[in-house]
Amino acid sequence: MKETCTVCMHRCRLKPGQFGRCGARKNVNGMLVCENYGRVTALALDPIEKKPLSMYHPGSLILSVGSFGCNLACPFCQNFDISMKNADQAETVFLSPEKLASKASELRKRGNIGVAYTYNEPLVGYEYVRDAAKIVRQYGMKNVLVTNGAFPEAVENAVLPYMDAMNIDLKGIRQEYYKKLGGDLETVQRFIRRAADHCHVELTVLIVPGENDTREEMEEMAAWIASVDPEIPLHVSRFYPRWRMMDRGATEVQQVYRLAETARTWLKYVFTGNC
Template identity: 45%
Template sequence: MTICSTCPHACSLTEGALGACRSRRCIDGAVVSEGYGRITSLALDPIEKKPIARWRQGSTVLSLGSYGCNMHCPFCQNASIAQVDATGVPWREVTPEEVVRAACGLRDRGCIGIAYTYNEPLINWEFLRDTGSLAHDAGLVNVLVSNGFASEHVVEQIAPFVDAANIDLKCFTAEGYRKLSGDLDTVKHTIELLAALPTCHLEVTTLVVPGLSDDVVQVERMARWLASLDPAIPYHLTRFFPQHRMSDVPPTPLATLHELARVAKRHLRTVLLGNV
């Protein structure tokens, strides 16, 4: 058995086996990133779509995603790529050099860098590290959009290359995270590490899911905790729409979002509503 150290799942893998993320595999006694350089999605996006709302407004980023995720949220908005392995979605292989060249070629369209997004980028953190280093050499920025469920050494490896990040804070209870195959303390620690980086602009998003994260007391606790790190952290409260295994659940009422925003604004300077 070989242990994967990328996230707290610490998958114990026999030769040839895939981890819970569906992207890391045990090969020759070592756990490697099988998804390294394999992309399923590529698009030039406004940076505000990440969402990064209070940094380099009006610019664009070359967004790329692979497949797999180490959390298994029933409301996943990108389940067609995030909840499958290499056999479940078409992909093509690219090198870090090719990604950087593509981003540089889009500068005339306002492109300032690369966003690692769509599925969970930290399960293939080596690709982010290698691409991010070359991007910096080319004068580009790197944007991380992540669930934050990663081991500390992974965050430390990619931290020098991340210029902006948006981390999903899915709820604020240990039980809620257990139901999603994650861990609240790990995600909080990732947010703490990034918030402490003077070189990284940080924003945080909570998808307001009925029965999971639509509770006033819970959102106030989240906002108060974020404010203890930095009250200037922009906080996104995003409306849930039926997705994946929650296709029968109605959208979050707009009145709920506005009530939660009023609560969060007691502690944070910038609270933004998404999907409204």
């Protein structure tokens, strides 16, 4: 019998043995199971600016952890080697929430302030994020989420009480572009609004030539962000050819700067990245 997964907007109908689009959730004998719980593909102590977060504890380090799977399918994904794999394909090691939090605490002496859930899409396995974040908080440390925000209220609410900061990837401001990536603009906008009411939020937009790189789109995006809060920092980031999008060159640096300047008409804090 097929079961419906409700973790994201796709609501995948899964037969026994079948993975959802995200590659992380599976129908196992009629039960929907999170197959990436505690299965880590990447662990590194990163500068917090790499998340990117420019206005949250700048100059600090944060222990960054990732698993596998993603509910979008961006053809330019930088981490496709983990985000586009499922439990049968990914190379992982198991790290319990308790051990992750303990490791984060051990790294305080090197300047670590907490844990960032990142690299793949963390919320396809939100249960691990929730469980680890609770323990990290008990150690008196910070939790950071790096997400595409393409999740309903129930999933966001499961982790939001434990998050101190987020970087949310706002792919564009047009629904037709989101559909090309396998997402939904309104879902992401609702996610951003709720997050901005509860923790520090910064946004990132990757400027892809021929896709979301017009002045009109940036004006529309910046105006919408300002309607939520004009002090939300926006990172305007340069595209480089990657994975299934090798058919065009990198975004012109001056175009990134021009679009960032456009965004500053509405927003107080605008940064450029990958330039």
